[in-house]
Amino acid sequence: MLELKNISYTVDEGDNSKTIINGLNLKIDDGKFVVITGPNGGGKSTLAKIIAGIIKPDEGQIIFNGEDITSLSITERARKGVSFAFQQPVKFKGIKVIDLLRIAAGKDLKIPEACTYLAEVGLCARDYIDREVNGSLSGGELKRIEIATIIARKTSLSVFDEPEAGIDLWSFQNLTRIFEKMRKDISDGSILIISHQERILKIADEIIVIADGKVTKQGKGEEILPQIIGTDSAVDACSMLTNDGGNK
Amino acid sequence: MEMDEIQKRLIEEVADLHDVPVGAYNFRANSKLVGRNTTANIDIVSKEDGSGIDITVKPGTKKESIHIPVVISASGLKEVVYNDFYIGEDSDVVIVAGCGIDNCGKQDSEHDGVHRFFIGKNARVKYVEKHYGSGEGEGKRLLNPGTEIHMDEGAVMEMEMVQIKGVDSTHRTSTAELKAGAKLYIQERLMTHGEQKAYSSYDVVLEGDGSSADIVSRSVARDDSYQKVDLCIRGDAECYGHTECDSIIMDNGRVLAVPALEANCVDASLVHEAAIGKIAGEQLDKLMTLGLTEQEAEEQIINGFLK
Numbered sequence: 147m148l149e150l151k152n153i154s155y156t157v158d159e160g161d162n163s164k165t166i167i168n169g170l171n172l173k174i175d176d177g178k179f180v181v182i183t184g185p186n187g188g189g190k191s192t193l194a195k196i197i198a199g200i201i202k203p204d205e206g207q208i209i210f211n212g213e214d215i216t217s218l219s220i221t222e223r224a225r226k227g228v229s230f231a232f233q234q235p236v237k238f239k240g241i242k243v244i245d246l247l248r249i250a251a252g253k254d255l256k257i258p259e260a261c262t263y264l265a266e267v268g269l270c271a272r273d274y275i276d277r278e279v280n281g282s283l284s285g286g287e288l289k290r291i292e293i294a295t296i297i298a299r300k301t302s303l304s305v306f307d308e309p310e311a312g313i314d315l316w317s318f319q320n321l322t323r324i325f326e327k328m329r330k331d332i333s334d335g336s337i338l339i340i341s342h343q344e345r346i347l348k349i350a351d352e353i354i355v356i357a358d359g360k361v362t363k364q365g366k367g368e369e370i371l372p373q374i375i376g377t378d379s380a381v382d383a384c385s386m387l388t389n390d391g392g393n394k
Numbered sequence: 395m396e397m398d399e400i401q402k403r404l405i406e407e408v409a410d411l412h413d414v415p416v417g418a419y420n421f422r423a424n425s426k427l428v429g430r431n432t433t434a435n436i437d438i439v440s441k442e443d444g445s446g447i448d449i450t451v452k453p454g455t456k457k458e459s460i461h462i463p464v465v466i467s468a469s470g471l472k473e474v475v476y477n478d479f480y481i482g483e484d485s486d487v488v489i490v491a492g493c494g495i496d497n498c499g500k501q502d503s504e505h506d507g508v509h510r511f512f513i514g515k516n517a518r519v520k521y522v523e524k525h526y527g528s529g530e531g532e533g534k535r536l537l538n539p540g541t542e543i544h545m546d547e548g549a550v551m552e553m554e555m556v557q558i559k560g561v562d563s564t565h566r567t568s569t570a571e572l573k574a575g576a577k578l579y580i581q582e583r584l585m586t587h588g589e590q591k592a593y594s595s596y597d598v599v600l601e602g603d604g605s606s607a608d609i610v611s612r613s614v615a616r617d618d619s620y621q622k623v624d625l626c627i628r629g630d631a632e633c634y635g636h637t638e639c640d641s642i643i644m645d646n647g648r649v650l651a652v653p654a655l656e657a658n659c660v661d662a663s664l665v666h667e668a669a670i671g672k673i674a675g676e677q678l679d680k681l682m683t684l685g686l687t688e689q690e691a692e693e694q695i696i697n698g699f700l701k
Contacts, residue, residue: 200679220682229683236680239612239640240698249694250684295684 148174148197148303148336153206155192155359166192167203168359174336174352176302179329181350181367182340183379189359190340191233194307197338198230199223211302229296233307233340235288237280243291244275250295263294267324286317293324306339310346322346344382347371355379397423397465400496404465407526408492419461420447422475424468436460436487446476446508449489453482453514460489464507469499469533474506483514483546492524495535495561504536511541513576516548523553527560534562543570543578547602550577557592558585558700566594574602574631582611583700586619586647595624600633600662610638614696615647626654629662639668642699644692 155167195201199220261271267290322345353370355363418436421429435455497503527535627635641649655664681691
């Protein structure tokens with residue numbers, strides 16, 4: 147279980163300071179598929195980075211499986227079972243897909259096993275295993291590889307920061323199937339996805355709406371979704387064509 | 395072949411050899427010849443003045459290899475060697491050269507090797523050169539390789555130049571001239587640490603129509619080391635040239651990249667790319683979210699970069 151207690155985070159902007167997260171409280175139960183949504187600039191991605199340890203909050207506590215992890219580094223949190231998929235997958239020179247999967251799995255992964263992770267995200271392993279994780283891969287391919295690294299880790303908490311960002315509509319349709327499968331296969335671990343996409347919101351056990359650095363709504367998916375549909379917290383896939391998926 | 399353990403270890407580092415290789419070879423240790431083998435198609439003879447060797451590959455020789463490693467394990471030894479390669483038309487060979495210096499003494503040890511290549515029409519050469527230094531002595535380990543390449547029509551040469559450990563100072567000078575349709579691919583990998591200094595310059599002239607050169611230099615400068623990389627391509631004909639100089643700096647490392655392109659023909663197409671910077675923070679973050687420590691993440695990024 148993940149619990150965030152009274153988290154605050156402020157950044158300096160020249161002479162002014164801007165509060166991104168403002169005394170936020172949140173609980174994510176085990177075995178749940180939770181989607182965080184809300185208007186752009188509301189603090190969702192910052193929150194995801196705070197959970198992963200990439201950003202340190204100014205105030206508050208993060209409790210993970212009963213342990214206070216607030217002061218732990220990115221590495222320590224990762225080793226305790228927190229996984230984080232970047233909104234913009236990071237590119238490397240010379241590091242191959244197989245290398246990244248091996249690092250993620252924390253062992254000398256054999257090729258057939260690596261292939262199963264790639265197959266889960268819809269990539270033909272033979273074509274990708276020896277490719278470098280660099281700009282020669284498309285946004286959609288990088289995204290899938292990013293997700294494969296999270297699957298390979300098999301941790302108790304997986305956080306995905308806007309998996310729909312930066313990919314085309316066709317790739318997105320395929321991606322949602324991966325999340326639908328994850329939803330089906332979920333056991334003890336929990337999955338936390340930041341997304342505006344109706345198709346992702348529809349399969350959520352729980353939806354959390356964050357605006358102005360606070361939780362403004364939280365509840366079962368079927369209760370919250372009707373309240374937010376049609377707003378920029380829940381867009382259908384076609385609107386990605388006109389507004390870039392709300393990714394600004 | 396008579397070699398001690400240090401010499402064997404150096405050979406392993408510079409030539410990936412655990413045993414005597416198949417094919418032609420010439421092993422040199424502490425300025426003395428310790429082993430040589432020639433084949434029906436590849437001849438190796440010492441120059442009359444003793445300054446080096448001539449390697450001659452018969453036209454049409456296919457899928458043969460030549461190993462010419464040099465090791466120095468004596469402190470205070472300085473040598474200058476000239477090796478000339480005559481590669482016959484339509485042949486296809488792999489040449490593995492390299493120099494390892496182990497200096498446990500107080501005096502500097504130095505190897506200056508000049509390799510000249512005369513590559514015949516439509517011949518293909520893969521050339522791998524590794525440099526390595528070890529030893530705890532105060533004496534410096536100095537390596538100054540010179541490479542001179544003459545490529546006839548349609549010849550293809552792929553070069554890998556690697557120096558990633560233990561060489562205190564290196565001045566690397568490479569020149570090439572390419573006739574019509576010749577193609578040259580160079581991959582350089584360089585890492586300096588401590589107080590090391592490395593200078594590497596390439597001067598490539600694309601003389602003939604349809605010739606092309608692709609030079610990619612990747613380097614890492616750590617601690618207080620310094621690197622200067624000059625990549626110069628001149629296009630005198632309808633040709634294509636590309637250079638890329640990509641460096642990671644760490645600690646107090648310094649890098650000076652000096653790209654130069656000169657087009658003397660309206661159909662010459664020349665491109666240069668250069669980038670110097672520290673390891674991107676997000677690369678470290680990504681690998682740390684996969685469970686690596688910051689130091690482990692750094693190693694992975696550098697290993698990949700220099701692969």
